[in-house]
Amino acid sequence: MSDFENRIREAAKAAVKETYGIDTDDDMVVVEIPKDPKMGDYSTSIAMRLAKTLHKAPMAIAEPLVEVLKKDLPEASSVEVAKPGFINFRIARDELSKVINTVIESGDSYGHNNTGNGQKVLVEWVSANPTGKLHCGHARNAAWGDAICRLYEASGYDCLREYYINDAGHQMEMLGESLVSRYFSYFGKEYPLPENGYHAQDVIDIANEIAKRDGDKWLDADPKEREAYFQKEGEQIELRNIQEDLAYYRCHIDSWIHETFFYANDSQRIKAALNKMTSMGLTYEKDGALWFKSTEYGDDKDRVLKKSDGSLAYLTPDIANHLYKVERGYPYLVDLWGADHHSYVTRMKCALKALGLPENTLNVDIIQMVRMVEDGVEVKMSKRTGNAITLRELCDDLGVDAARWFFVSKDIATQMDLDLKLARTRDNNNPVYYAQYAYSRMNSIMNKEEIPDFVETDAYPLLTDEKEMRLMKLISEFPNEVAGAAKTRKPNKITEYIMSFVKLYHSYYNSVHVNNPDNPELTNQRLGLTKAAMITLKNALELIGVSAPDKM
RNA sequence: GUCCCCGUAGCUCAGCUGGAUAGAGCGUUCGCCUCCUAAGCGAAAGGUCGGCGGUUCGAAUUCGCCCGGGGACGCCA
Numbered sequence A: 001m002s003d004f005e006n007r008i009r010e011a012a013k014a015a016v017k018e019t020y021g022i023d024t025d026d027d028m029v030v031v032e033i034p035k036d037p038k039m040g041d042y043s044t045s046i047a048m049r050l051a052k053t054l055h056k057a058p059m060a061i062a063e064p065l066v067e068v069l070k071k072d073l074p075e076a077s078s079v080e081v082a083k084p085g086f087i088n089f090r091i092a093r094d095e096l097s098k099v100i101n102t103v104i105e106s107g108d109s110y111g112h113n114n115t116g117n118g119q120k121v122l123v124e125w126v127s128a129n130p131t132g133k134l135h136c137g138h139a140r141n142a143a144w145g146d147a148i149c150r151l152y153e154a155s156g157y158d159c160l161r162e163y164y165i166n167d168a169g170h171q172m173e174m175l176g177e178s179l180v181s182r183y184f185s186y187f188g189k190e191y192p193l194p195e196n197g198y199h200a201q202d203v204i205d206i207a208n209e210i211a212k213r214d215g216d217k218w219l220d221a222d223p224k225e226r227e228a229y230f231q232k233e234g235e236q237i238e239l240r241n242i243q244e245d246l247a248y249y250r251c252h253i254d255s256w257i258h259e260t261f262f263y264a265n266d267s268q269r270i271k272a273a274l275n276k277m278t279s280m281g282l283t284y285e286k287d288g289a290l291w292f293k294s295t296e297y298g299d300d301k302d303r304v305l306k307k308s309d310g311s312l313a314y315l316t317p318d319i320a321n322h323l324y325k326v327e328r329g330y331p332y333l334v335d336l337w338g339a340d341h342h343s344y345v346t347r348m349k350c351a352l353k354a355l356g357l358p359e360n361t362l363n364v365d366i367i368q369m370v371r372m373v374e375d376g377v378e379v380k381m382s383k384r385t386g387n388a389i390t391l392r393e394l395c396d397d398l399g400v401d402a403a404r405w406f407f408v409s410k411d412i413a414t415q416m417d418l419d420l421k422l423a424r425t426r427d428n429n430n431p432v433y434y435a436q437y438a439y440s441r442m443n444s445i446m447n448k449e450e451i452p453d454f455v456e457t458d459a460y461p462l463l464t465d466e467k468e469m470r471l472m473k474l475i476s477e478f479p480n481e482v483a484g485a486a487k488t489r490k491p492n493k494i495t496e497y498i499m500s501f502v503k504l505y506h507s508y509y510n511s512v513h514v515n516n517p518d519n520p521e522l523t524n525q526r527l528g529l530t531k532a533a534m535i536t537l538k539n540a541l542e543l544i545g546v547s548a549p550d551k552m
Numbered sequence B: 001g002u003c004c005c006c007g008u009a010g011c012u013c014a015g016c017u018g019g020a021u022a023g024a025g026c027g028u029u030c031g032c033c034u035c036c037u038a039a040g041c042g043a044a045a046g047g048u049c050g051g052c053g054g055u056u057c058g059a060a061u062u063c064g065c066c067c068g069g070g071g072a073c074g075c076c077a
Helices: A004-020 A046-054 A058-072 A093-109 A136-154 A170-186 A201-214 A223-248 A259-279 A315-327 A339-354 A391-398 A400-408 A420-424 A431-447 A466-488 A492-511 A520-543
Strands: A042-044 A076-082 A086-091 A120-124 A158-165 A255-258 A283-286 A289-292 A303-306 A332-338 A362-367 A370-374 A377-379 A416-419
Touching (some): A004 A042, A004 A046, A004 A086, A046 A058, A058 A086, A093 A466, A093 A520, A120 A136, A136 A332, A136 A370, A136 A391, A136 A400, A136 A466, A136 A520, A158 A315, A201 A223, A223 A391, A259 A289, A259 A303, A289 A339, A303 A315, A315 A332, A315 A339, A332 A339, A339 A362, A391 A400, A400 A431, A400 A492, A431 A520, A466 A520
Parallel strands (some): A158 A255, A332 A362, A370 A416
Antiparallel strands (some): A076 A086, A283 A289, A289 A303
């Protein structure tokens, strides 16, 4: 194992206990990597944090700790006190180089860790209505959510990737009617397109598809029957499109949950949820509607569950949906919703809380909007009007790798502008190529005919170059990076890691030659490092769904 | 009016459980291919971390107020 950070933390805790008789927790003992590598490989601020409780100067607190740490941390080649009261550690080169063989042995699983400890977590993401193609906004959600799931899976969580299909509401009726209208147009007949109908090309395509397949038999059919048929056909085809686009985008969904599922068997699950809420005294009737007393749980107004016309509000089947997740054994739920759903977070949390579920059951990450910008002016995008840029178009222009990198590398809390001109052109300066190029260079070295094959070795004593040390250190930090990114659900930490990794690698590549025909030992050890770097980089790219090309 | 997100280099963004000279990519300027891929490397220029206060040994990071940008506030989904 190469988890120096944790070992230092444990040693520091023990040293504090031994020297001052104080118990400290992980939050107290912060171990970090100094910005300036001259300071050391790792540092802790524990002495400064103890200054208040011990009523002593940080430097004076640190001195005795250093003596203990020197004794208890054989992997550290030096432990020193610095200016305000930091304790700085330097890892012994021999210890550091052990990571190379660890990586080579682990291969594809290097970086995997068990910090999730089998925790069951259900991630609901994308969940776009099957009323049109996925567009740029969904592309952000999909890339981010998929990366989160990959991080969870790599960190030992038991993760279920779920897509909730809103196939029961008014929007589906709109789709059905829009299709009927387009179907009539196909045969040169008039049928009004609803005002809030779907104008996009894919709706026309689907109507044409049906027309070609079924002929004109629906022109004179019973309107109700026709409507139902087109709605069902539309949903299936739209859903198929979505599934194909997601697969193309390298996003895998384990579980597709239909909203209509909750209406099945005479709305069994929805009724059960409503009955439970009512029996718990969480509801009341007013103006012919059924209300949820959400204000009693922190909402700013009560919410309607059943409208006065007898139909259900969107919230109601979704409560059943969330209960069903817990029922299936997932106590920890993650939802990735668009910013327009932000006000919806509170009411859903209130509902689950009111139903007696623990406060931390539902975790909603709100994804800010992707604004399309052309020449500095926003281009309004809408699925309804059909002018949205689809995920497929974006990928065709940019490539899946660049698109995924773009969305994963930016925190979801920032609303981002996607420049249409930029999006339409493959920009060679895109950071993703910088990262992939490093991989190609590594691969080239490993597979070059003139360069000997790597032969396994126990030790790497000749890797003494400063950049080699930094590379080994970065490689050794990878599992921790993965665990941290999983825990905080921030896959952009991985793109940050990759960037600092490949920057160092490119610099190393230019300053040091791996192949030294007059020194086969050195060559071999550098090949070992290159192999470890290659495995690490490939695994890191894999976590965000970006390919590692052998050649560029 | 209430609530949420954002405001860091010319541009796009990291950094935010408070810590040692504020980072990266792009862009700009100047160097580097007889040598493992120049989609690369090295160097330089570029910042009152939106503003004002508070908390303390220490604040880009925490708290309050203000300014600016975006979004949400339906018996829509």
